[in-house]
Amino acid sequence: MDMMDNKMQQWETACLVAANIIRKKSETGQLLLQKEIFQELMDQKVLKSDNREQLGTFEAILKKTMKMNQDLKELLDKDGIPRYYSGQFMSEAYARILLRKKGNPLLLIAEIVRENSARYPRPIPLDTFKNSPFELTQEEILTCLQKMSGQEEYQDIAQTITSIGTVFLYSSRHLDSDYASMLAEWLDVGQCNNP
Amino acid sequence: MAKYGGWVGKILRVNLSTGRIWTEDTIEKYKDFLGGTGIGYKVIWDEVPAGTKPFDPVNKIIFGVGPLAGTGAPCNGRTAITTLWPTCWPKALVATGHMGGQFAAELKYAGYDSIVIEGKADHPVWLSVVDKKVEIKDARRLWGQGIRRATIEISQEIGPGAAVAAIGQAGENLVPMSVVMNSYSHSAGGVGAVMGSKNLKAIGVRGTGSVRIAGKKEEWEKLIKLHLSLLGANNQHVVPSSPQPWAEYYDAASRWKGSRGKMWGASTPAIETGTCNPRELNRIAYRTNNAVHYLGDIAWKYTVRGNGCTGCPIRCHTMIKVPSAAAKYGIPEVGQNTCGGLNFGRSFFKTFPDGPRGMTGIEACMVGMYMSDDYGIWCNYSQLQRDFQKLYYEGIIKSKLEEKEFKSYSWDKYEKGDPSFLFELLPRIALKEGELGTTLGLGTGYLLERWSLSEEEWKKSHGLNYWKLGHPKHHSNEEAGQCGVIINTQYNRDPQCHSHANFTRNGLPLEILKRLAAEIWGTPDAVDTVGAYTPMNTGKAKMAKWSLLRKELHDSLSLCNWMGPWVASPLKERGYRGDDSIESMLYSLATGDKKNRQELDQVAERIFLLHRALTIRDMGTKEMRTQHDTIPQWVYEDPSHRPVYTKGTTHLDKEDVKLAMDMYYEEMGWDKATGAPTPEAYRKVGLGKVSDELGKKGLLP
Numbered sequence: 001m002d003m004m005d006n007k008m009q010q011w012e013t014a015c016l017v018a019a020n021i022i023r024k025k026s027e028t029g030q031l032l033l034q035k036e037i038f039q040e041l042m043d044q045k046v047l048k049s050d051n052r053e054q055l056g057t058f059e060a061i062l063k064k065t066m067k068m069n070q071d072l073k074e075l076l077d078k079d080g081i082p083r084y085y086s087g088q089f090m091s092e093a094y095a096r097i098l099l100r101k102k103g104n105p106l107l108l109i110a111e112i113v114r115e116n117s118a119r120y121p122r123p124i125p126l127d128t129f130k131n132s133p134f135e136l137t138q139e140e141i142l143t144c145l146q147k148m149s150g151q152e153e154y155q156d157i158a159q160t161i162t163s164i165g166t167v168f169l170y171s172s173r174h175l176d177s178d179y180a181s182m183l184a185e186w187l188d189v190g191q192c193n194n195p
Numbered sequence: 196m197a198k199y200g201g202w203v204g205k206i207l208r209v210n211l212s213t214g215r216i217w218t219e220d221t222i223e224k225y226k227d228f229l230g231g232t233g234i235g236y237k238v239i240w241d242e243v244p245a246g247t248k249p250f251d252p253v254n255k256i257i258f259g260v261g262p263l264a265g266t267g268a269p270c271n272g273r274t275a276i277t278t279l280w281p282t283c284w285p286k287a288l289v290a291t292g293h294m295g296g297q298f299a300a301e302l303k304y305a306g307y308d309s310i311v312i313e314g315k316a317d318h319p320v321w322l323s324v325v326d327k328k329v330e331i332k333d334a335r336r337l338w339g340q341g342i343r344r345a346t347i348e349i350s351q352e353i354g355p356g357a358a359v360a361a362i363g364q365a366g367e368n369l370v371p372m373s374v375v376m377n378s379y380s381h382s383a384g385g386v387g388a389v390m391g392s393k394n395l396k397a398i399g400v401r402g403t404g405s406v407r408i409a410g411k412k413e414e415w416e417k418l419i420k421l422h423l424s425l426l427g428a429n430n431q432h433v434v435p436s437s438p439q440p441w442a443e444y445y446d447a448a449s450r451w452k453g454s455r456g457k458m459w460g461a462s463t464p465a466i467e468t469g470t471c472n473p474r475e476l477n478r479i480a481y482r483t484n485n486a487v488h489y490l491g492d493i494a495w496k497y498t499v500r501g502n503g504c505t506g507c508p509i510r511c512h513t514m515i516k517v518p519s520a521a522a523k524y525g526i527p528e529v530g531q532n533t534c535g536g537l538n539f540g541r542s543f544f545k546t547f548p549d550g551p552r553g554m555t556g557i558e559a560c561m562v563g564m565y566m567s568d569d570y571g572i573w574c575n576y577s578q579l580q581r582d583f584q585k586l587y588y589e590g591i592i593k594s595k596l597e598e599k600e601f602k603s604y605s606w607d608k609y610e611k612g613d614p615s616f617l618f619e620l621l622p623r624i625a626l627k628e629g630e631l632g633t634t635l636g637l638g639t640g641y642l643l644e645r646w647s648l649s650e651e652e653w654k655k656s657h658g659l660n661y662w663k664l665g666h667p668k669h670h671s672n673e674e675a676g677q678c679g680v681i682i683n684t685q686y687n688r689d690p691q692c693h694s695h696a697n698f699t700r701n702g703l704p705l706e707i708l709k710r711l712a713a714e715i716w717g718t719p720d721a722v723d724t725v726g727a728y729t730p731m732n733t734g735k736a737k738m739a740k741w742s743l744l745r746k747e748l749h750d751s752l753s754l755c756n757w758m759g760p761w762v763a764s765p766l767k768e769r770g771y772r773g774d775d776s777i778e779s780m781l782y783s784l785a786t787g788d789k790k791n792r793q794e795l796d797q798v799a800e801r802i803f804l805l806h807r808a809l810t811i812r813d814m815g816t817k818e819m820r821t822q823h824d825t826i827p828q829w830v831y832e833d834p835s836h837r838p839v840y841t842k843g844t845t846h847l848d849k850e851d852v853k854l855a856m857d858m859y860y861e862e863m864g865w866d867k868a869t870g871a872p873t874p875e876a877y878r879k880v881g882l883g884k885v886s887d888e889l890g891k892k893g894l895l896p
Contacts, residue, residue: 029440029455029470089472091443091767119704121724125447127492131437132456164551178835179843182726186673187448191700192489193577194660194673195534 014046015065019086022065022072026089029133031075031098033083037062075099097133105136106144110154114171123160123170123184145169162188198222200409201262201786206234207307207329209322211393212252212314216329221308226788227881229751230261232291233802234309235277236809239289240885242313245813249281250369250392252315258302258360258398264753265303265406265505267415268781269422272504274299274360275750276383279813280688281371282575284640284665288687289809291750292374294360295504296381299753301358304402316394319367321345324400325353334396338367341569342376349399361397362387363571365625370636372573372624380512380532380564381504384573385688409787418780420476425764425773427451427701428482429511429533430693430757433765434702435482439470443767446702450511452484460496461516473765479508485533486513490560491552502531509758513537519554520561524615530564535574539563540617542580545588547612559614566617570625576689578639578667581659592631595646600629640665654827657834663825664688670696672830673845676728677855678721680847681739684824684856687810693756694742699725701763707771708763715762715775716741727842731851736858747806748778748799801880804872808885811871817894820860820870826852866896 021040025032038058041047047054066072071088075095085095100108109129116124126145129136136144148154156173160181168184175183197204205218206225221230228237235257247254256278263271272295280290302310305324312322316331319338323330337345345361358377365373366387373387390396408415427433428451435442436449453468468481480501486494497517501510514531521528532539540563547555567574574580586592587609593601608616623632634642639661643650653661660667662683669689671679674696682692699708699722709719712734721734749756761773774780779795782788790798807819816822830847837844839851860867864876874895877886889895 026440090440093443094438094440097438119706120446121705122446128437128447132454133438176842178837179726182843182845186725190673191448192538194670195489195538 011061011064014041014061015068017041017044017046018061018065019069019072022084023086023089026086029090029094029098031083031085031095033081034058034062037084078103094133101133105140106148106151106154108134109141109144109169110148110157110171113157113169114173117171117174117180121175121183122187123168123175123180125188126159126167126169160184164189197407199226199262199786199788200407201266201782202226202230202308203303203306203404203406205307207310207324209310209312209329209331210314211312211316211320211331211395214331216331218307225308227798228802228805229748229798230264230308231259231273231275231751231753232277232747232806233261233751233798234259234311235275235291236289236802236805238311239277239279240805240809240812243279245815247279249279249287249371249389252393253313254279254389254392255311255313256386256389256393258298258310258312259751260299260302260309261751261753262308262786263781265300266408266781266785267419267506268754268785269419269426269506269508270504270755270758271506271753272296272299272381273750273753273755274302274377274383275753276375276386278386278389280385281388282385282638282640282665283687284638284644286814288664288813289806290385290686290688291691292383292386293691293750293756294375294377294381294383295507295755296358296378297505298358298360298377298381298398298400300505301356301400301402303406304404305400306402306404310398312390312393312395314393319394319396321349321361321397321399322395323349323353324398324402326401326403334394337396339364342571343379343569345397346377346379349397353399353401357399357401359397359399361571362390362395363569363625365571365573365636366391367396368625368627370572370625370627371638371641372575372579372636374571374573376568376571378504380502380536380568382536382568382571382573384575387571387573406785408785410784415784418784421774422761422777422781423476423479423508424473424766425761425777426479426509426758427763427765428453429485429488429509430700431697431759431761431763432700432702433763433771435471439472441470441472441474442765444703448700449702450485450488451482451702452487453481457484457487457495459498459500461499466500476508480510483509483511484513485511485537486515489534489538490557493552493554494557497557499529504755507755507758511757515557515561517557517561520558520614523558524562524565524618526562526565530561532564532568535577536564536568538577539567539572539574539580540614542574542577543583543617543620544609544612545584546610555612555614559612559617562614562617563621566621570621572621572624572636575638576660576667576669578659578661579635581661581667582639582642583635585656585659591646591648595634596630600631603629604631638665639667651828655829655832657829657832662689662827668827672728672847674725675699676723676735676845677731677847677852678735678739678742680826680830680852681736681855681859682742684826685743686806690743690746691756692742692746694745694760695738697757697759698722698763703763703771710770711763711772712738714772726845728840728845728847730840730848731855731858733858733862735855736862739859740862743803744796744799745778747802748795751799751802752778752782754778754781797880801882804877804880804882805885807872808877808882808889811889811894812892815892815894817869817871817889817896820856820868824856824870869896871896 170180319334360377374382376382432449453471503510541559718734
């Protein structure tokens, strides 16, 4: 019985540590792969070695951790590989941006632009993609836009320039050009002139 | 112990003609009007006869603060200054200027809920209020000095903790476009010259008392934490401007600029604003950066920190340090202000050599703040600068000035966007020097009259933002459709109302705005997305009424309407709801006078109706719909000729706006034909005597 209790306790500790690893990374704006969680547990001596048995144990620990903590979420990338985050510290919207960031930058830009055009609705400044968490350079953004202009699946991504020269992006699937221009001018110039 | 908390119990009264100083009991006479604008309107109604002019000694100026000033309630730093308005054209009517800063709290700590000034001193004076010791002091040595020097000298005399509300040379010279300013950067426009007309240079206040909270300490602390949790950034923008780990939504136009990697670059060492998780209540001050909002990302480098008012964690007065401005123009390298104050200098120029968001624009801001905040010049929500650009670029200034005066200005510098031009222009406005300086200082209405220009032309122009009575719009159809238009018809200056705009601009997606609107105003159709307006409906009329009453409530409690109302929040777990009862909960716990939301809204309606009654009495007509609640032609026109109520245009249909006014008057219980409140409407809010008095003058519908 003592050995059983001891093992149970070790499992619970391991689950607790795993949950905290995911939460701490979420707080700093990062998703975790299984192997990264495994390595952290190794570093913290919760798991003793990386043999096959331990891997099986890890998978069971992770499964239990996810079941026990409703704030912990799993997000699959396009290849079906899971990434983990805590909804307590990270929104699903942000997690999806991080996931997209690891893939095709053209698709990242297009999907963010489409989402903004459809949902709010509004065009977004090109400079949005320079900021965290996108952190693309001006050159990278312009290269992406140039490539997009030649690809059929991105023909809805359009630009409008405000009276003070700021470039905004929008999706013509959701905003017509006049409306997008008016909204961009309002966001960039109108709001500052109407404080 | 006093029966009520919140109020400290006395209204300070000063007659500058006789030198008499006395107090009145706040509760006995003014409790039903709360404080702030409520006390202001009540004093003007009771004591200032119709026909009085702003600079007559019989006009009064009321520094009104409310029961929440000086408490721990967030954003409690507002003083409402009510008087007959010198830029209201063609006839002065009642209006109020609002200043933040530390004055409101300090006045409460000195033991006063408001100050009422009347009469006129026979020489320049300042009012010293140090707890119970109130003295009228000689200000001849301060007369002719700027606001900063007056503030420093008075602080040296009554203590470094003093709050000093002073006028500059503009107010002294009876320039209608003048301010009173406290705490160096917190101004109330339009009232400087009324103080000047009374020979009153400043009011210096030092208080060592406190404000008692009637409710239990634990309940009060819990309520404050709830309120803090609902706060967004400046203007209650509840989403950050860029994606943050905790946030579902973001909006590049949000004033919530703090983010990982964004630094207050002029602090030593530089400070990272961080992800600004809304649950971290001690980091609210890192969210807002109004210098970045107006001047672009370049301003991060020059940001020292945020500054602001008593009890307000938002800190909307961003402090910037710009050594090049000091080196080039011989001014201090640090400046602070927000919105129109920050942009005062920059807004005069059409172009800058390095573009609209370059270094020269920032330097123009620094020069403008340095001069206008010392001379005490008012921008009238930037109407001064818009008028100036039109007058210059259309050749009107050249045609109206003598050649010698015209050539005395360096117009080449102006056209190039050289901030040193401001050293030529601004002192002449404050000192009433020359035809141009004198005329610009009058305010738009009197400027048009002096130069025989047509108000109709101003009312047709889209770029000018001019509305009526010498004043511009303030959050109208450009962002809130019919609701914004209704609000802009109601006051005798720009309406100074942020209730509606702080909701429509809060950054949440349309689906959430509509869900919240349905909960507050009964239908999701109360709000449209900007530039995709739909025809008028009752929800919009309810939103307009709610916005106006919430504005008066804030102005009477000393809460900041620029930061509220708090009906949306950054909290996902609340479904982004705020709490429409936060004001009544704060009021009830602070004062011990228990009132729910509806009951407190009725007090706000009483205050708002008293403003309406004063306007009717002083205009001498009940025909408010046609004579007062007017709407400029540009609201009905689209420069690109897009059809009304299609996507991409903010103009409105004339017939639909008539319907909007009908629905609004009906919502208020007013007469639709005249736009005047009915006797029943007055009686419903306890203003039966006001109704009777208007009735005797034939001013009821």
